Amino acid sequence: MLKNEVAKALKVVQEGGIILYPTDTIWGIGCDAANTEAVKKIFALKQREESKSMIILLDTDNKLESYIKEVPALAYDLIEFAENPLTLVMPGAKNISPALIAADGSVGVRVVKHSFCEQLIQRLRRPLVSTSANTSGEPSPQYFSMVEQRIIDGVDYVVELEQDSKEIKNPSTIMRLSPGGQFEFLRR
Template structure:
């Protein structure tokens, strides 16, 4: 399948409130429109995950970031620049998720109880193009039942997950995924806490 066809197919499902199984810049993920609370609830139900555990969202541009966060610490951009150097290929980049304060314009059930949201800027072509079509952030949570291991390959994803989504993207199914992202909590007063290396 070519990427443009898969972007179109995934977009049609997401536009109608569906959830997809798709390759991200790290592991295979389950995703939906981050502003659609009903679609987000479907993902929590499929993963059997407590909805007090927030999910991260992917974004593809500075404009999208500022639509969700009114204020973004300068340090956030410095961290992303260091983890995504422009002169290296995607394989050498280290995916970094930042947990930032006071998100808006997303579904309430993707926001953590402390009013934060984990977000990752991605350049991975499928995710990037899909968000260009959506013009909205994309939920990203690992393709596993809560408490089980995150699958490194498509073959490791359980039938329960595959059968529970509305569309499975037909790209990169033979690829071994990279490790999950580094997670850093960064408050507006520039306090930094490493959640996952």
Template sequence: MHNDLKNATEALKKGGIILYPTDTIWGIGCDATNPEAVARIYQIKKREDSKSMLVLMENPALLERYVNEVPEIAWDLVEVSTKPLTVIYPGAKNLAPNLVAGDGSIGIRFTKEEFTAKLLQRFRRPVVSTSANISGQKSPAFFDEISEEIKSQVDYIVEYRQDDINPAQPSSIIKLWPGGRIEILRK
């Protein structure tokens, strides 16, 4: 894992794209503050740039660096969640503009998975996390289901957990609206 952490961090620092295991499914990632890298992910996925992507962070204490106002309920949701949870917050800031949704929101998930947590600690910035598939195609449940088309376009492929054949599931998604209203988008 040490070499993967070193190589993935270096790729991210250079504006590169990585293919990596997350707390849910395998993802394509980049520096969430780098608009050129974000644009490359949209290109790789053949995804409309009007469809925002989420970011991974390892420490909830960093949330206020990337969101204007954190609703009080957000802290409770993050704390009590027993499975991966993506929360969409209004008022994104300090992220690549092409990553933020048209309404100014951003999806953020705090990872508890060992590799991504260590990667985020080393990199010290949020990392984009989007499923490792062409837009509209089935998300891969494990590494061997990722297409060669995706693999050939990234700058670094993490070796850690490539042999893990436990099918993974995407996270639950909750959107927080100004005023505290909660909307469940995916259970």
């Protein structure tokens, strides 16, 4: 089941489509982080201003340097020891769609601990965009049955995993991390 869903989602993402999928936090809308057209489809679906950034997901921290110019050493410790999902906002984003890079050159990155996401990212060989599966300004869905119908109808593929789960999941903690190692919490 998992392998089939990864293969179906991979095909859609490789063809420039957007998917609705479970993550280690809440349900997300995603696409290939290098595909600007697909990224713009997500902004349009969410009715979100393009100045509000979305994050990228990686399957392992050893890929951070491929997408961030100067990864602070502290980032690796934070990822390794975080008890809850952690998104790090770091400057110097590279090798992703310009539509994902904030005005200050930063991007939010989360290393996922979720088998579907890990396998999809490994097979895609690029980061996956992730943003909450909701219209901008509406509450984030804590599980699948809370996702708005217009979002479900607006994606190219809905991953058929964890749809019956009622486990309450929350968005990740977000920290801004500078190359010098200074940090601040943006969302706890």
